[in-house]
Amino acid sequence: xxxxxxxxxxxxxxxxxxxxxxxxxxxxxxxxxxxxxxxxxxxxxxxxxxxxxxxxxxxxxxxxxxxxxxxxxxxxxxxxxxxxxxxxxxxxxxxxxxxxxxxxxxxxxxxxxxxxxxxxxxxxxxxxxxxxxxxxxxxxxxxxxxxxxxxxxxxxxxxxxxxxxxxxxxxxxxxxxxxxxxxxxxxxxxxxxxxxxxxxxxxxxxxxxxxxxxxxxxxxxxxxxxxxxxxxxxxxxxxxxxxxxxxxxxxxxxxxxxxxxxxxxxxxxxxxxxxxxxxxxxxxxxxxxxxxxxxxxxxxxxxxxxxxxxxxxxxxxxxxxxxxxxxxxxxxxxxxxxxxxxxxxxxxx
Numbered sequence: 001x002x003x004x005x006x007x008x009x010x011x012x013x014x015x016x017x018x019x020x021x022x023x024x025x026x027x028x029x030x031x032x033x034x035x036x037x038x039x040x041x042x043x044x045x046x047x048x049x050x051x052x053x054x055x056x057x058x059x060x061x062x063x064x065x066x067x068x069x070x071x072x073x074x075x076x077x078x079x080x081x082x083x084x085x086x087x088x089x090x091x092x093x094x095x096x097x098x099x100x101x102x103x104x105x106x107x108x109x110x111x112x113x114x115x116x117x118x119x120x121x122x123x124x125x126x127x128x129x130x131x132x133x134x135x136x137x138x139x140x141x142x143x144x145x146x147x148x149x150x151x152x153x154x155x156x157x158x159x160x161x162x163x164x165x166x167x168x169x170x171x172x173x174x175x176x177x178x179x180x181x182x183x184x185x186x187x188x189x190x191x192x193x194x195x196x197x198x199x200x201x202x203x204x205x206x207x208x209x210x211x212x213x214x215x216x217x218x219x220x221x222x223x224x225x226x227x228x229x230x231x232x233x234x235x236x237x238x239x240x241x242x243x244x245x246x247x248x249x250x251x252x253x254x255x256x257x258x259x260x261x262x263x264x265x266x267x268x269x270x271x272x273x274x275x276x277x278x279x280x281x282x283x284x285x286x287x288x289x290x291x292x293x294x295x296x297x298x299x300x301x302x303x304x305x306x307x308x309x310x311x312x313x314x315x316x317x318x319x320x321x322x323x324x325x326x327x328x329x330x331x332x333x334x335x336x337x338x339x340x341x342x343x344x345x346x347x348x349x
Contacts, residue, residue: 076167079152079167082099083333086304087306088290088304089293090259101185106186109144109173111345112139114140115138118337122331122334124331126328129152130153132151135148140343144176151168153167167194172187180215182213184211185212186210187210191235191237205232208230209227223247224244240263242261245259254275256273256274257275268296268297272292275291276289285309288306292304310337313339316337
């Protein structure tokens with residue numbers, strides 16, 4: 001009498017952990033779950049493997065399948081952002097100045113006139129990521145620009161195994177005021193991405209961003225930008241995206257902003273908005289920021305906020321982003337700025 005067939009062992013489901021998560025995506029996942037395991041464990045009249053190997057082999061195959069279709073959500077679009085833009089729901093494309101212009105919209109550099117050096121550090125607990133950024137921006141000349149370097153290193157857990165990802169980015173941003181109401185800008189980035197996560201390739205190359213800012217009035221701006229529009233190498237860590245937003249400062253100490261961003265591969269959109277209130281006391285200023293963000297690709301919603309302290313020579317900013325729907329990611333960032341010469345902000349003529 002022939003032995004009854006042994007059912008295929010179920011594939012362990014990866015538990016979501018913030019936005020650094022592994023997804024089983026069809027049809028690859030279905031093939032992994034059903035085709036590979038069931039085919040391997042299929043039995044005819046004679047068993048194909050020793051019974052002692054049965055508990056071990058499905059586990060190895062399950063881990064391999066999970067890693068083979070793993071998709072890591074954090075990328076350069078997120079890792080290049082600093083505390084000020086994070087605190088207001090990433091909504092600064094129409095009002096980006098200084099280091100904020102590097103990751104959101106290089107066209108915003110002429111919106112103020114200052115020389116500033118900035119360094120920052122962030123930590124994201126969901127994938128144990130350390131984010132480091134330094135920059136030098138000068139908008140006191142005819143062609144405002146920035147030099148910058150950014151590092152992102154993370155250790156995501158996929159399929160119960162600890163992996164590593166690192167990304168080094170260095171480059172420059174330049175901007176030009178075409179007419180008093182229209183500003184344009186571009187960013188050139190050299191990147192090197194390294195990962196031991198299966199299905200993620202090591203890449204290095206150059207990519208380019210473009211942006212434009214329209215000053216409707218002295219109080220209201222519109223912004224449009226595209227990230228990684230062209231490049232020498234395609235990398236999942238540097239996806240193409242376009243975004244736009246509006247920034248309004250009805251009074252000198254209060255600002256509102258709203259942004260949206262879309263990845264060009266159609267994988268999803270990201271919407272955010274926030275507000276900033278700048279309190280003054282003698283020679284010191286205290287910015288208070290709050291915002292919210294939703295990502296429909298991830299099905300995640302976040303609340304954001306931040307505080308700061310600043311004077312004519314230096315400033316400190318601290319911000320946090322907490323996922324309240326779809327996961328439990330928490331991101332905390334801090335930066336410090338040192339100012340050189342500062343001049344009055346140009347108005348719309």
